Amino acid sequence: MVLSPVLGKLVSKRVVLASASPRRQEILTNVGLRFEVVPSWFKETLEKSSFAAPYEYAIETAKQKALEVANRMHVKHLRTPDIVIGADTIVTVDEQILEKPVDKQDAYRMLSRLSGKEHSVFTGVVIIHCSSKDNQLETEITDFYEETKVKFSDLSEELLWEYIHSGEPMDKAGGYGIQALGGMLVEYVHGDFLNVVGFPLNHFCKKLAELYCPPLKHTIQHIKHDSIPSVDTFESLSDGESESSSFKEHKGAIKLDSPSGVICNSENSSGVRTGSVVPLENQNGVSDSAAKVPSKILDLMDGFRASKALFVASKLKMFDHLKKKSPLKAVDIANEAGTSVCGTERLLDACTALGLLEKTPQGYSNTDSANTYLASDGEYSLHGYIIHSNDHLWPLFTHLESAVKEGSRQNHRAFGKKTEDLFNDYYQSQEVKQRFMAAMHSIARLTARDVATAFDLSEFKTACDLGGCTGALAHELIQIYPNMKVTVFDLPEVIANTSCFQPSEQRVASVTFVSGNFFTDDLPEADLYILSRVLHDWPDEKIHILLKKISAVCRPGCGILLAEMLLDDEKKNGRTALLQSLNMLVQTEGKERSGSDYRGLLEQHGFSKVKIKLTGNLLDAVLCVKI
Numbered sequence: 001m002v003l004s005p006v007l008g009k010l011v012s013k014r015v016v017l018a019s020a021s022p023r024r025q026e027i028l029t030n031v032g033l034r035f036e037v038v039p040s041w042f043k044e045t046l047e048k049s050s051f052a053a054p055y056e057y058a059i060e061t062a063k064q065k066a067l068e069v070a071n072r073m074h075v076k077h078l079r080t081p082d083i084v085i086g087a088d089t090i091v092t093v094d095e096q097i098l099e100k101p102v103d104k105q106d107a108y109r110m111l112s113r114l115s116g117k118e119h120s121v122f123t124g125v126v127i128i129h130c131s132s133k134d135n136q137l138e139t140e141i142t143d144f145y146e147e148t149k150v151k152f153s154d155l156s157e158e159l160l161w162e163y164i165h166s167g168e169p170m171d172k173a174g175g176y177g178i179q180a181l182g183g184m185l186v187e188y189v190h191g192d193f194l195n196v197v198g199f200p201l202n203h204f205c206k207k208l209a210e211l212y213c214p215p216l217k218h219t220i221q222h223i224k225h226d227s228i229p230s231v232d233t234f235e236s237l238s239d240g241e242s243e244s245s246s247f248k249e250h251k252g253a254i255k256l257d258s259p260s261g262v263i264c265n266s267e268n269s270s271g272v273r274t275g276s277v278v279p280l281e282n283q284n285g286v287s288d289s290a291a292k293v294p295s296k297i298l299d300l301m302d303g304f305r306a307s308k309a310l311f312v313a314s315k316l317k318m319f320d321h322l323k324k325k326s327p328l329k330a331v332d333i334a335n336e337a338g339t340s341v342c343g344t345e346r347l348l349d350a351c352t353a354l355g356l357l358e359k360t361p362q363g364y365s366n367t368d369s370a371n372t373y374l375a376s377d378g379e380y381s382l383h384g385y386i387i388h389s390n391d392h393l394w395p396l397f398t399h400l401e402s403a404v405k406e407g408s409r410q411n412h413r414a415f416g417k418k419t420e421d422l423f424n425d426y427y428q429s430q431e432v433k434q435r436f437m438a439a440m441h442s443i444a445r446l447t448a449r450d451v452a453t454a455f456d457l458s459e460f461k462t463a464c465d466l467g468g469c470t471g472a473l474a475h476e477l478i479q480i481y482p483n484m485k486v487t488v489f490d491l492p493e494v495i496a497n498t499s500c501f502q503p504s505e506q507r508v509a510s511v512t513f514v515s516g517n518f519f520t521d522d523l524p525e526a527d528l529y530i531l532s533r534v535l536h537d538w539p540d541e542k543i544h545i546l547l548k549k550i551s552a553v554c555r556p557g558c559g560i561l562l563a564e565m566l567l568d569d570e571k572k573n574g575r576t577a578l579l580q581s582l583n584m585l586v587q588t589e590g591k592e593r594s595g596s597d598y599r600g601l602l603e604q605h606g607f608s609k610v611k612i613k614l615t616g617n618l619l620d621a622v623l624c625v626k627i
Ligand SMILES: Cc1cn([C@@H]2O[C@H](COP(=O)(O)OP(=O)(O)OP(=O)(O)O)[C@@H](O)[C@H]2O)c(=O)[nH]c1=O
Pocket: 018, 019, 020, 021, 022, 023, 024, 039, 040, 044, 065, 087, 088, 089, 090, 091, 100, 121, 171, 172, 173, 174, 176, 177, 178, 179, 182, 196, 197, 198, 199
């Protein structure tokens, strides 16, 4: 990947964003960084007058936010993160620091000060590298700030109040959001736009490049003093693992500053190569046509081949063999897996090109990602979900065309039987049941931390995870909220098979398993009801039945926590969630919904204060409280 090798250095690290700001999450998610969001509880109350310059205040606040999270995660015996990122954005005008307005009057005070003038927006950023020595947290802190100048037009009273009543100013420094309605107030911006939005991405990448990729001697002349190292410098650092499809479109179209070459695409179905710098004399006319190659479309055409290569390598346990011993030659792996040598070699080579394996003259080895996510014993292994995708979703997706024509699920076509109840199918054979539970478990393990920390849930003393399956989320919750007791409520055939998914060393006593059907049986009492990947299985009518039932047993102050992939309101961005909605079409009567859709459903049953959090992980979170 040309653009993201610096971020790629963070792939195998546990990165935490210590910020509740949805804008920061979005900026970092958009560039393919994988991170957990753990909002800081640090109160922004440092004495401003004790700082010589406003940026010092922003940096110190960012530092305190990040340190609070690093300490909390360490002290609570959670896995200490590798890196915590904190940020603080402030606006300064007439030597005054403006933070987020406390009420509409305060927003009016701020915006009228900014009217017709130039002001500065500073974001202080802190990157903390954490380690644990003798149970003590050790930190190495890197900080920086970015300043952007913004000028507002003269704002009339009417405009000011209309803007304030839109609600947009309230959670934003200086009382405006340049990325939305607030953009209409702005005459000019000098500097990094994203810095105003809340995170100076360019400067952040430079810092990472400084920290992780000190320039090699022979490339120094390519790096302008004030720029992110130019793409040919990144090229030599690129590790296939960091490849993310959202950047691929740029490939083949980018001409390097360096006179020595052009970037073209590695072998795809059109026979055009990608990813390497090709000297001019070797181009064979590729450079002219490369700009015209529709890389994104070609990648999509290849998408099913790549998925299937991953599925088959997982099914044949190749990542497990390589985790046990590596490097291994194709012939050794073929012997282990009982497969042909020529077929195995092609599969391993394809997996190497997909960035899942590394290949040297000594043989093949797993990448760090493959060890973590693809080997079946990895802590965050996706093996269960991959096998479910291969054995269950793949056949269903071959009938997508019928699903789209008919607007309904295709279980009868894929598996030759009509499904009256989705889960009947899953649970009638032991093998299918185990496979489905392993799939749900792997997604739950991967997302549980982000869901559990999306909001401060410490006020809820008891929780009931309806359809909580193996209890993965329940176990995460009691780690983070040690005083919480969690009941996992699921069908008897699920509860009977949870034992092999239980953690060995945790305080298991705080998690209780109760069997029942949430549509037909009484619900256990709880302060907080959790529905993780449940509502997306059902049409609105069924959701109303369930929410009505939960509402009836909820006392005022009790809550519901939803964990779902949230669609954007316009249903046009976020391909994972939109593809997941197709996934629901082929196998259920349900669908994915937006945060506003869920808000609407919840409010009809007396739940209010609906808060929506995009976590940057596969599942987002929605919290609401019964009034
Ligand atoms: C000027 C401006 C600011 N913001 C937001 O203002 C918040 C600043 O507050 P903070 O204290 O730095 O962050 P926070 O939101 O309280 O989150 P946290 O990091 O948890 O303290 C951040 O959200 C920014 O995006 C915009 O979205 N657009 C703009 O044009």
